[in-house]
Amino acid sequence: MLAYILRRILQSVIVMLVVALVAFSLFRFVGDPVSTLVGQEVTIAERETLRDQLGLNDPFPMQFASFIARAAQADFGISYRLQQPVMELILARLPATLELALVSGLFAFFFGVTLGVYTALNRRGWTSSAIMTVSLIGVSLPTFLIGVLLIWVFAVELQWLPSFGRGEVVDLGWWRTGLLTPSGRASLVLPAITLGLYQLTLIMRLVRAEMLEVLRADYIKFARARGLSNRAVHFSHALKNTMVPVITITGLQLGSIIAFSIITETVFQWPGVGALFINSVRTVDVPVMAAYLMLIALIFVVINLIVDLLYFAIDPRLRIDRSAVRH
Amino acid sequence: MTEPLLSVRDLVVEFPTRRGTLRALDRVSFDIEEGEVLGMVGESGAGKSITGAAIIGLIEPPGRIAGGEIWLRGERIDTLPPERMRRIRGKRIGMVFQDPLTSLNPLFTVAEQIIETIRTHLDMGEREARERAIALLDQVGIPAARRRIDDYPHHFSGGMRQRVVIALALAAEPELVIADEPTTALDVSVQAQIIDVLKEMCASRGASVLLITHDMGVIAETADRVAVLYAGRMAEIGHVQGVIQNAEHPYTRGLMGSIPTLTQSADRLVQIPGAMPRLNAIPDGCAFNPRCPQVFNRCRVERPELLDRGNGRRVACWLYDEAGVSGPGETAGERTGSQDG
Ligand SMILES: Nc1ncnc2c1ncn2[C@@H]1O[C@H](COP(=O)(O)OP(=O)(O)OP(=O)(O)O)[C@@H](O)[C@H]1O
Ligand code: SF4
Ligand SMILES: [Mg+2]
Numbered sequence: 001m002l003a004y005i006l007r008r009i010l011q012s013v014i015v016m017l018v019v020a021l022v023a024f025s026l027f028r029f030v031g032d033p034v035s036t037l038v039g040q041e042v043t044i045a046e047r048e049t050l051r052d053q054l055g056l057n058d059p060f061p062m063q064f065a066s067f068i069a070r071a072a073q074a075d076f077g078i079s080y081r082l083q084q085p086v087m088e089l090i091l092a093r094l095p096a097t098l099e100l101a102l103v104s105g106l107f108a109f110f111f112g113v114t115l116g117v118y119t120a121l122n123r124r125g126w127t128s129s130a131i132m133t134v135s136l137i138g139v140s141l142p143t144f145l146i147g148v149l150l151i152w153v154f155a156v157e158l159q160w161l162p163s164f165g166r167g168e169v170v171d172l173g174w175w176r177t178g179l180l181t182p183s184g185r186a187s188l189v190l191p192a193i194t195l196g197l198y199q200l201t202l203i204m205r206l207v208r209a210e211m212l213e214v215l216r217a218d219y220i221k222f223a224r225a226r227g228l229s230n231r232a233v234h235f236s237h238a239l240k241n242t243m244v245p246v247i248t249i250t251g252l253q254l255g256s257i258i259a260f261s262i263i264t265e266t267v268f269q270w271p272g273v274g275a276l277f278i279n280s281v282r283t284v285d286v287p288v289m290a291a292y293l294m295l296i297a298l299i300f301v302v303i304n305l306i307v308d309l310l311y312f313a314i315d316p317r318l319r320i321d322r323s324a325v326r327h
Numbered sequence: 328m329t330e331p332l333l334s335v336r337d338l339v340v341e342f343p344t345r346r347g348t349l350r351a352l353d354r355v356s357f358d359i360e361e362g363e364v365l366g367m368v369g370e371s372g373a374g375k376s377i378t379g380a381a382i383i384g385l386i387e388p389p390g391r392i393a394g395g396e397i398w399l400r401g402e403r404i405d406t407l408p409p410e411r412m413r414r415i416r417g418k419r420i421g422m423v424f425q426d427p428l429t430s431l432n433p434l435f436t437v438a439e440q441i442i443e444t445i446r447t448h449l450d451m452g453e454r455e456a457r458e459r460a461i462a463l464l465d466q467v468g469i470p471a472a473r474r475r476i477d478d479y480p481h482h483f484s485g486g487m488r489q490r491v492v493i494a495l496a497l498a499a500e501p502e503l504v505i506a507d508e509p510t511t512a513l514d515v516s517v518q519a520q521i522i523d524v525l526k527e528m529c530a531s532r533g534a535s536v537l538l539i540t541h542d543m544g545v546i547a548e549t550a551d552r553v554a555v556l557y558a559g560r561m562a563e564i565g566h567v568q569g570v571i572q573n574a575e576h577p578y579t580r581g582l583m584g585s586i587p588t589l590t591q592s593a594d595r596l597v598q599i600p601g602a603m604p605r606l607n608a609i610p611d612g613c614a615f616n617p618r619c620p621q622v623f624n625r626c627r628v629e630r631p632e633l634l635d636r637g638n639g640r641r642v643a644c645w646l647y648d649e650a651g652v653s654g655p656g657e658t659a660g661e662r663t664g665s666q667d668g
Contacts, residue, residue: 225421
């Protein structure tokens with residue numbers, strides 16, 4: 001168990017190093033940091049001194065090592081565009097993105113599992129066919145189109161919900177939340193649905209397929225032959241077995257939700273890290289881009305790790321202990 | 328004669344498919360007496376498992392019981408509403424499946440699975456049910472049951488798991504246990520033990536058994552009577568010793584030829600050429616006629632019904648029709664006589 005965790009952590013570190021290499025290459029190959037930092041009138045000699053001071057003339061491995069050392073301390077330098085420490089910029093916007101991702105993830109998980117179980121148990125009903133058809137449309141529509149459609153219906157036509165921004169926010173120390181005010185919650189609805197819809201259909205289809213498979217299993221037949229109630233067979237036995245792979249995949253989806261929030265944040269002018277990233281790309285603000293890349297990678301890696309451990313906790317077959325071999 | 332525990336009358340099971348309806352069981356009739364072990368044999372696809380599924384009410388849709396009746400101790404059970412039938416499953420009819428590796432839910436401990444079964448059918452608290460579960464595991468021969476009960480199924484070997492499955496099937500003291508090839512998936516070395524455990528558990532409770540198997544040896548040692556199924560129809564039924572020593576149906580004779588005995592040398596083993604017909608291509612008349620060494624004209628035209636041959640033996644074969652005529656009326660008053668107490 002401990003060896004397994006250590007191995008997984010080592011893998012995670014390797015993944016992060018590879019991503020760091022990519023992020024670091026951005027500095028080398030996208031634009032010249034010196035020309036971004038200084039004006040046109042600075043002489044070539046002065047530029048050369050600055051280069052030396054910034055360590056840009058050091059050999060590649062040394063530069064990379066110092067990049068990693070700084071990244072490990074969450075130091076990504078100063079944003080070219082906003083002239084503020086990159087980490088400060090990101091931390092200020094991270095709560096907005098995480099709240100959006102978490103709410104849409106919960107939304108996708110809850111409705112995805114419910115609808116998936118429903119369509120699996122009522123396979124032949126017409127409501128199930130209707131849900132499946134609608135979900136097919138849901139998967140094929142691009143996110144920004146869904147966002148625009150939702151804005152048009154609920155913000156423009158019906159005027160029920162706001163179409164942009166985060167509403168009123170409350171400061172809880174360094175975390176700025178929109179969950180505590182009515183306008184904050186109302187502002188969250190449309191972006192959360194937009195961001196979660198794709199994952200919802202994905203989870204629903206996964207749950208459905210998995211559950212249909214499980215319902216054919218021998219242990220389900222045997223559970224029925226033991227006279228257990230339908231409720232016990234479906235919601236205790238079948239659901240638990242269905243959830244093992246679903247939890248893994250859903251957990252991993254949380255990473256993509258955070259990554260994909262770029263589009264939703266742009267459509268809804270949501271003040272999160274995704275929007276910050278888009279603006280940085282537009283202005284070739286390399287430190288912010290690199291930091292964003294590393295952050296997303298870190299989130300993916302951490303989620304992966306948590307999901308693996310969760311999987312371990314749910315499925316007793318993976319808990320290989322000494323009793324596994326006794327007969 | 329007292330009323331049988333289970334009585335299956337002219338049971339027909341059909342599977343509608345795109346290319347017509349398949350008849351998996353065609354007018355199958357037999358009884359199981361109180362405390363009796365009825366063996367059921369037949370080639371793969373003969374309809375043995377479907378018979379078990381029909382009795383316990385678990386034929387998978389779109390398959391359905393299209394005719395006949397099933398009576399459990401004087402109560403008709405094939406037409407019960409689903410919820411009433413559910414309460415019979417596990418409580419009055421227990422089931423043991425072929426593969427113990429897949430019969431148990433891998434995510435629940437043995438304790439959880441037995442206790443939920445007990446509490447579904449018997450009015451018992453958690454603690455009382457747990458004690459009962461431990462006692463059951465003890466009876467089926469799980470060593471250190473009190474400690475092992477909280478293990479997950481994958482902690483047990485195949486033979487041990489099948490013992491757990493037997494404990495589960497008997498958890499609510501059913502009157503009938505259907506065991507569908509309970510040892511086929513097991514290591515040869517433990518097969519006999521598992522059959523013994525099953526036999527012992529049922530005998531001590533007075534439960535009857537429908538023992539489905541390919542293995543005539545197991546039938547010979549375990550069953551009181553044996554029913555032979557061919558292409559969804561009954562070929563022969565009777566007391567085990569009688570059927571083994573003097574099989575009357577040509578198909579049964581072929582089957583018996585497949586049990587090696589000390590007195591029979593290999594060249595005397597009867598071989599049945601050909602294969603059982605598919606359900607969509609069952610010949611007219613006797614289903615066995617293309618393979619039968621004694622086939623004659625009538626066999627290709629008229630289907631033989633079970634004929635009473637005395638002493639509890641019934642055979643569906645024209646060779647034994649002394650009157651030379653048969654009619655549908657002959658099925659009336661069907662009873663397989665069993666002298667076993
Ligand atoms: N869902 C189904 N749809 C169509 N036909 C089916 C279905 N289930 C079973 N059958 C048919 O019913 C017949 C009897 O099947 P059954 O499983 O009872 O055979 P069996 O005697 O138990 O064979 P085995 O020894 O292989 O277990 C087979 O010919 C099979 O093709
Ligand atoms: S009825 Fe005819 S074909 Fe069928 S088993 Fe008897 S002799 Fe053979
Ligand atoms: Mg079978």
